[in-house]
Amino acid sequence: MNDKCLMCGTPMKGTRENIKDDLIGLDNVTLKGVMVYRCPKCGEREVGIYKIEELHRRLAMTVARRREKLGPKEIRFLRKYLGLSSKDFADKMGVDKTTVSKWERVDAPAPMGQPAERLLRLMVMVDKPIEEYPLEETGLVEARPVRMVAEEGKGTEAWRIVPAS
Numbered sequence: 001m002n003d004k005c006l007m008c009g010t011p012m013k014g015t016r017e018n019i020k021d022d023l024i025g026l027d028n029v030t031l032k033g034v035m036v037y038r039c040p041k042c043g044e045r046e047v048g049i050y051k052i053e054e055l056h057r058r059l060a061m062t063v064a065r066r067r068e069k070l071g072p073k074e075i076r077f078l079r080k081y082l083g084l085s086s087k088d089f090a091d092k093m094g095v096d097k098t099t100v101s102k103w104e105r106v107d108a109p110a111p112m113g114q115p116a117e118r119l120l121r122l123m124v125m126v127d128k129p130i131e132e133y134p135l136e137e138t139g140l141v142e143a144r145p146v147r148m149v150a151e152e153g154k155g156t157e158a159w160r161i162v163p164a165s
């Protein structure tokens with residue numbers, strides 16, 4: 001945290017405050033007792049948030065587990081929490097980018113279907129880097145019955161799946 005104002009160079013003063021504004025992209029979330037630095041000369045404000053990644057994780061988990069349908073800001077918050085651009089999110093969900101922007105439109109959001117909503121929640125709840133799940137590559141080729149051989153593996157791999165010839 002800078003102790004001098006970025007705008008005018010005056011030393012900033014820090015106090016603990018409760019803040020309830022759109023700082024994290026969700027309405028109605030109060031951050032209790034966070035350090036807020038203010039410039040006594042020009043009024044510039046800087047907010048110092050302790051362990052911000054952990055804060056985002058806790059908020060995302062809580063949002064993903066709520067029973068209420070996800071609103072546009074919540075969808076956007078969860079997408080950003082997952083580190084996905086609109087394009088990457090669209091690819092994961094199997095929709096086009098326009099659909100994503102409609103879901104996230106604050107004034108007139110398009111409803112997210114229940115399977116899509118549950119998939120988004122699940123991506124958050126599994127709590128692992130989402131790149132480990134190659135969802136965007138699935139379901140793009142014509143259906144064909146599975147043909148594979150499972151054989152006992154060696155070492156750490158108990159079973160190996162190999163394509164059937």
Ligand SMILES: [Zn+2]
Pocket residue numbers: 005006007008009010039040041042043044
């Ligand atoms: Zn200043």
